[in-house]
Amino acid sequence: MVKGxxxxxxxxxxxxxxxxxxxVNKGGEEYTDLLGRKMKxxxxxxxxxxxxxxxxxxxxxxxxxxxxxxASGYWRPVRSVRCSSCQExxxxxxxxxxxxxxxxxxxxxxxxxxxxxxRVRGAVWDAMPPAGLTWPKGWPGELDDExxxxxxxxxxx
Amino acid sequence: xxxxxxxxxxxxxxxxxxEIRKEYITEEMREFLIGSRGFNMYLMHTLTPKGIDAFDPxxxxxxxxxxxxxxxxxxxxxxQVSGLSPLTGAVGDSNMGGFFGVEMRYAGxxxxxxxxxxxxxxxxxxxxxxxxxxDAEYIWGTDTSDCIERIKEKHCDYxxxxxxxxxxGENLVRYANVRNGLKSSAGRTGxxxxxxxxxxxxxxxxxxLDLPIAxxxxxxxxxxxxxxxxxxxxMVKTLLRFGKGIYFGxxxxxxxxxxxxxxxxxxxxxxxxxxxxxxxxxxxxxxCFGCQIHxxxxxxxxxGPYKDHYGVGPEYTSLGSMGTEIGNVSMDVCLAAxxxxxxxxxxNLECGSMVAWAMELYENGIITKEDTGxxxxxxxxxxxxxxxxxxxxxxxxxxxxxAEGPLRAAEKIGKNSxxxxxxxxxxxxxxxxxxxxxxxxxxxxxxxxxxxxxxGRPVPDLFGLPKDVLERMYxxxxxxxxxxxxxxSRMVWHHEISACTHDCIGNCGMGGQPNMPHTLKVNTGxxxxxxxxxxxxxRIHIIERLFNKSRGFSRKDxxxxxxxxxxxxxxxxxxxxxxxxxxxxxxxxLDEYYELHGCDxxxxxxxxxxxxxxxxxxxxxxxxxxxxxxxxx
Numbered sequence: 001m002v003k004g005x006x007x008x009x010x011x012x013x014x015x016x017x018x019x020x021x022x023x024v025n026k027g028g029e030e031y032t033d034l035l036g037r038k039m040k041x042x043x044x045x046x047x048x049x050x051x052x053x054x055x056x057x058x059x060x061x062x063x064x065x066x067x068x069x070x071a072s073g074y075w076r077p078v079r080s081v082r083c084s085s086c087q088e089x090x091x092x093x094x095x096x097x098x099x100x101x102x103x104x105x106x107x108x109x110x111x112x113x114x115x116x117x118x119r120v121r122g123a124v125w126d127a128m129p130p131a132g133l134t135w136p137k138g139w140p141g142e143l144d145d146e147x148x149x150x151x152x153x154x155x156x157x
Numbered sequence: 158x159x160x161x162x163x164x165x166x167x168x169x170x171x172x173x174x175x176e177i178r179k180e181y182i183t184e185e186m187r188e189f190l191i192g193s194r195g196f197n198m199y200l201m202h203t204l205t206p207k208g209i210d211a212f213d214p215x216x217x218x219x220x221x222x223x224x225x226x227x228x229x230x231x232x233x234x235x236x237q238v239s240g241l242s243p244l245t246g247a248v249g250d251s252n253m254g255g256f257f258g259v260e261m262r263y264a265g266x267x268x269x270x271x272x273x274x275x276x277x278x279x280x281x282x283x284x285x286x287x288x289x290x291x292d293a294e295y296i297w298g299t300d301t302s303d304c305i306e307r308i309k310e311k312h313c314d315y316x317x318x319x320x321x322x323x324x325x326g327e328n329l330v331r332y333a334n335v336r337n338g339l340k341s342s343a344g345r346t347g348x349x350x351x352x353x354x355x356x357x358x359x360x361x362x363x364x365x366l367d368l369p370i371a372x373x374x375x376x377x378x379x380x381x382x383x384x385x386x387x388x389x390x391x392m393v394k395t396l397l398r399f400g401k402g403i404y405f406g407x408x409x410x411x412x413x414x415x416x417x418x419x420x421x422x423x424x425x426x427x428x429x430x431x432x433x434x435x436x437x438x439x440x441x442x443x444x445c446f447g448c449q450i451h452x453x454x455x456x457x458x459x460x461g462p463y464k465d466h467y468g469v470g471p472e473y474t475s476l477g478s479m480g481t482e483i484g485n486v487s488m489d490v491c492l493a494a495x496x497x498x499x500x501x502x503x504x505n506l507e508c509g510s511m512v513a514w515a516m517e518l519y520e521n522g523i524i525t526k527e528d529t530g531x532x533x534x535x536x537x538x539x540x541x542x543x544x545x546x547x548x549x550x551x552x553x554x555x556x557x558x559x560a561e562g563p564l565r566a567a568e569k570i571g572k573n574s575x576x577x578x579x580x581x582x583x584x585x586x587x588x589x590x591x592x593x594x595x596x597x598x599x600x601x602x603x604x605x606x607x608x609x610x611x612x613g614r615p616v617p618d619l620f621g622l623p624k625d626v627l628e629r630m631y632x633x634x635x636x637x638x639x640x641x642x643x644x645x646s647r648m649v650w651h652h653e654i655s656a657c658t659h660d661c662i663g664n665c666g667m668g669g670q671p672n673m674p675h676t677l678k679v680n681t682g683x684x685x686x687x688x689x690x691x692x693x694x695x696r697i698h699i700i701e702r703l704f705n706k707s708r709g710f711s712r713k714d715x716x717x718x719x720x721x722x723x724x725x726x727x728x729x730x731x732x733x734x735x736x737x738x739x740x741x742x743x744x745x746x747l748d749e750y751y752e753l754h755g756c757d758x759x760x761x762x763x764x765x766x767x768x769x770x771x772x773x774x775x776x777x778x779x780x781x782x783x784x785x786x787x788x789x790x
Contacts, residue, residue, distance in 0.1 A: 070391075084411045085730045087621025087637070106730065108410070111433045113398035117391055121433055123410040123730075125425045131727045 065091070081110070081120050092118040162187045162224065162681040164369070165267040167196065167780075168288045170281060171787040172355050173214055173273030177288050178783035182267060186780050187683050189771065191690075192224035194660035195697050196268050197239035197250065200781050202704045204270075204788065211243035211347075212329065212354040214274035215789045220320060220335075220360055221268040222258030223663015227368050227446065228680040229380040231387065232668035234259050234446035236320065236343065237660060243354070244331045244347035244507070244562045245583040247710055248606045248701045251334070251348055253320075254445035254665055255341030260318040263364025273789055275356040280308075280319075283362040293358040300324060300500040301336045308361050319361040323502020325550045326353035331562040332507035332584075336499065340453055340469035341445070344504035346584060346606050347562070371682035379672075379679050384449050387668040396452040396667060397442075402432035404473040408589065409481070411619075412729015413597075415588045416481040417536055418513040419579050419720055422590040423728035424481040429488045435471075438492060443469050450668050456492060462539075463493035471495055474610075477588020478509025483516060484536025494542055501550040510585030511559045511566070512545050517577050524570060530554040581608035582714050591717075592726045593733040594619070596645035599746050603649065603715045603760075605701035613652030615645065640732055642742040646750035653754075654694035661693065696770040698754065699762045703772070711759045715747060 057067050057075050066078040077091045086104035093099070096118070100107045107124035162184065169178040182192070190199050197219040204217050218240040225233040236258030242249030261269070265286040278293040295311065296304045301323040309315045318337055326333035326349030333349030334342045343349075352358075370376045387393050395403055408414050409423055409430075416424040428434070438456040457467040471492060479485065479494040498505045512534075518524045519534035526533060532555065534541050548556020558566050564583045567575035579586045584607025591598035596615040604612040617627060618639040627635035627644075631651050635644040659666060662673060673690055677683045685693070705714075721738045728734065751758060755766030767773050 082621050084407060085732065089621070109428075111399075113395040117394060119395055119399075119403070120407060120410065121431055122406040122428065125428075128423075128425060128728075130425075131421060131423075 079116060079118055081108075081118050084108075084120060084123075098124060162192075162683050164265075165262065166265055166286075167268040167270060167783075168266045168283070169784045169787055170269065170271045170288060170290065171273040171789065172271060172275040172279065172290065172357065173789060174787065175290060176787040177290075178787055179286075179288075180780075180783045184683075187224070187681075188685065188689075189693070190697065190780070191658070191661035191683075191685075191693055192267055193221040193235075193237045193663055194239070194250065194252070194657060195693060196780065197221050197237050198248070198697050198700045198704070200268075200270055200784070201239055201241065201248070202700050202707075203781050204272075204784050205241050205704075207707055209241070211241045211246065211249070211351060214355070215272065216241050216351065216354075217784075218271045218348070218351050218355065218357070219268060220258075220261070220271075222262050223661060224267070224683070225662045225664070225676065225680055227259040227262045229370060229373075229376040230447070230662075230664075230676055230680060231380065231384055232445075232448050232450065232665050233663045234448070235660070235663040235665055236261075236337070237663075238320065238335050238343035238348040240348060240351045241708075242346040242348075242584075242606065243329070243350040245607045246708055247582050247705045247714075249346040249348055249351065250606050250701075251343035251345040252611075252660060252663075253335070253337060253341040253343040255318070255337040256446045257318040257320050257337035257341075257360075257362060258663065259446045260316075260362040260364055261360075262368055263366055264362050265364065265366050266362075269360055270784060271355060271357060272784075272787070273355065278356045278358055280358045281360045282312075283360065283364075285364060285366055293356075296358050297327065298324065301502050302339065302500050304359060305337075308359070312361075312363070314363055317361050317363045319359045321359040321502070322349040322352045322357075323500060323550075325501050325503040325560075326350055327358075328550065328552045328560070329353050330503060330549060330552065330560040331565070332504040332511075332560075333502050334504045336502055338469065339455075339467075339499065340443070340472075342499065342504070344506060345609065345611075347504070349502050349504075370680055372679040375679040376676075379676055383668070383672075383676075387449065390668075393450055393668060396450055399432040400435065400454050400470070401452050401473050401667070402435070402471055402476050405476045405480075406431040406433075410730070411593075412726060412733030413590055413593060414477055414481055415513075415579065415586070415590045417484050418482060418510075418517040418577065419590070419724075420517070421728055422592065422726040422733060424486060425728075427481060427486045429486055430476045430480045430491060432476075434488045438488070445665070448668065452667055458489055458492060461489055463489045466493040466496040468492065468496045468499055472505075474506050474587050478505045479542075480588075482509045482513040482588050483542060484513075485539075485542065486537070487539075490537075490539045490542070493539075494546060497543065497546055498550075501546070503546070503550060506587050507562070507585050508546060508549060509588070510579060511549070511563065512542060514563070514574075514577055514579070514585075515545065515555070515559060516541075518570070518574055521577075523572050523574050523577075524555075528555060528570070576719065579608070579718060579720070581717065582606070582710065584608050590726065592721055592738055593729070593736040594639050595642045595738065595742070595746065596639065596648050598717060598721065598738050598743070599645055599750060600649045600652070602717050602743075603653075603747070603750060605698070605705055611656070613649060613654075613656045615648035615652045618645075618648070640736065642739070642746055646746045647753060650750055650753040653698055654691060657694035657697040658690050661697070692770065695754075696772065699766060699770055699772065702754070702756060702760065702762050703767070706761045711761065712747070712751075715760055716743075 068078045080091045083101040085106040088103040107127045109121045111121040167180045221237045235252045237252045239250040264283045278297040280293040282289040301321045331347045334344040336342045412423040439454045441455040442451040443453040444451040475495045479491040516534045549560045563578045563580045586608035633647045726736045
């Protein structure tokens with residue numbers, strides 16, 4: 001019997017992807033994302049897991065989401081990248097040079113190895129807090145007084 | 158059925174006496190170790206006398222090609238170079254892509270084992286079942302690019318391939334590398350210095366012998382299927398377009414790289430170091446033998462102060478070692494520095510780390526212009542960078558101290574300089590910062606050859622894969638959280654053993670991992686199940702741990718430097734910011750890792766493990782008997 005690191009309560013709930021403190025895996029529950037939008041978790045598991053059955057794929061296609069099968073046999077939306085911050089898989093508009101994750105608000109510069117395949121080139125540096133500062137609560141995607149997401153770097157530049 | 162696995166040989170060479178022996182590889186050897194890293198590690202452990210210095214003529218150097226090199230398999234042409242490391246005193250081992258190993262196989266040899274020291278510079282010429290020791294006076298002192306051209310000219314054969322050392326290897330820079338082609342380097346652990354200590358400039362090869370395929374039709378079908386599968390992979394498409402530097406942008410974005418030695422875990426506005434910038438330098442693409450991916454740029458600096466520097470690459474690691482680590486964000490400067498270290502034959506990871514360390518010492522006043530011979534070591538200053546690289550290569554001035562590697566250099570400089578090193582077992586880490594990722598931190602700490610990312614890189618938890626997918630991969634409880642410590646030791650254990658088997662067949666992993674048992678069977682006739690291959694991987698890892706144990710390494714050496722535990726990260730995304738490695742949790746991970754490998758709490762293999770893996774038998778029972786005839790007393 002291998003002696004293991006005792007999983008914390010938080011770890012035991014893993015698989016329950018947590019997006020900035022919001023549990024999204026149990027299915028059915030509503031939550032407000034960091035951009036203030038009302039979101040609903042459709043089904044248990046991550047976005048990738050949700051699209052794994054042929055039924056799920058069909059449903060996605062009916063909604064107009066183009067799907068592709070990976071070399072490993074999983075299904076995922078075409079032109080998608082995984083957000084390096086919240087790790088959600090998100091679709092990038094064709095040809096976009098910059099992109100904002102709809103889940104957490106992180107902003108990326110995008111490059112295109114092929115016309116249908118985006119790649120996260122790097123972060124939008126102006127949207128990164130400087131060294132030594134912690135990320136403010138709710139940032140990125142922090143809302144202004146009128147409830148609109150703050151698009152500019154709160155630290156200037 | 159032709160057993161192509163048994164018509165190959167191991168060549169043993171004693172450079173002191175000039176004796177040469179050959180040994181046919183048996184099926185038994187293949188089933189025990191497969192080849193390449195397996196042969197090298199076993200031979201190194203059984204033949205290297207205890208207590209010797211790495212530069213002692215009695216030390217051995219092993220050069221091997223993977224068992225699938227030159228056959229109908231993509232991405233399997235790597236060459237393993239091994240021996241007691243001059244840098245660490247532990248396992249010395251590194252592998253490289255390119256064409257050399259395959260040429261050696263076509264000449265009839267899977268492995269060349271060299272001991273002794275030649276009186277004057279020599280090189281080995283391996284051709285069609287023969288090994289010759291030839292005078293190397295005409296190539297001694299040349300750089301790695303010049304050397305191969307002169308050899309081709311001398312032999313009037315432009316298809317010769319060679320594993321070469323540059324001036325750094327000749328000057329015994331402890332992290333000199335062995336190279337073939339413009340990019341492929343067995344960079345880590347100072348195998349170039351080991352070759353230099355034997356007055357061995359290179360091993361050149363030219364082969365025209367058959368390498369029979371066991372089941373040609375099935376092998377061809379398997380190759381086509383593997384290539385078709387690889388072409389569908391988004392990773393392969395991205396590699397084809399941008400090359401291996403693609404990892405840099407992602408890791409820098411998250412905050413998992415080292416900048417300014419270890420002061421920052423992210424370099425803002427380093428856009429120029431992202432591979433998309435290579436478009437202005439690229440003049441073509443290049444691949445290793447039999448590979449459809451072409452993951453390398455052939456580049457040339459078109460204008461400016463670094464005009465006409467040229468090369469192939471750059472690697473992900475080069476962008477850090479000659480980029481962020483030393484405070485440089487210019488691709489021009491990075492490529493020119495890469496060109497220099499490649500031609501001179503130095504490991505650019507170690508070299509970049511040493512320069513970065515020196516710059517941080519200079520910034521903190523631990524060393525001054527008096528120590529550096531008037532050189533101001535300012536972050537990102539190209540003049541300082543190039544001059545220091547030159548001094549290291551030719552062992553001049555302050556560079557002579559840095560050429561000794563991290564621990565010896567810190568001992569010479571003193572004054573708490575060791576605190577600023579980022580090393581494990583005396584070898585510097587690559588440019589990654591593992592404080593936010595316990596899995597990678599453990600991987601770097603326990604690697605048998607010192608801080609390293611290629612002995613088993615446990616990265617799937619960075620990709621946000623579902624928990625159930627991770628658990629199927631690793632066969633135990635996992636978490637998708639890369640900050641967590643749970644399940645990470647299992648990841649490291651898994652990847653280490655996988656890396657052992659992949660190195661045996663010579664696979665680089667870039668094109669995906671072939672169905673190894675099937676591929677082996679149809680190409681070589683060797684029939685091994687998944688379980689048997691796993692056992693061979695375990696065996697190789699345990700051999701490395703036994704070797705390190707015999708050199709005094711133990712649990713105390715499987716740790717990171719203090720800054721990992723004490724200084725939090727300051728940059729990056731929310732999950733990478735403010736992170737340190739928790740000492741207590743790290744120790745628990747270590748316990749778990751040792752138990753998975755069948756080691757005791759000191760990291761030494763238990764008797765039961767040694768017996769289970771068949772390593773308690775007389776060494777010559779399996780391999781290496783002719784070597785004993787020619788080894789130095």
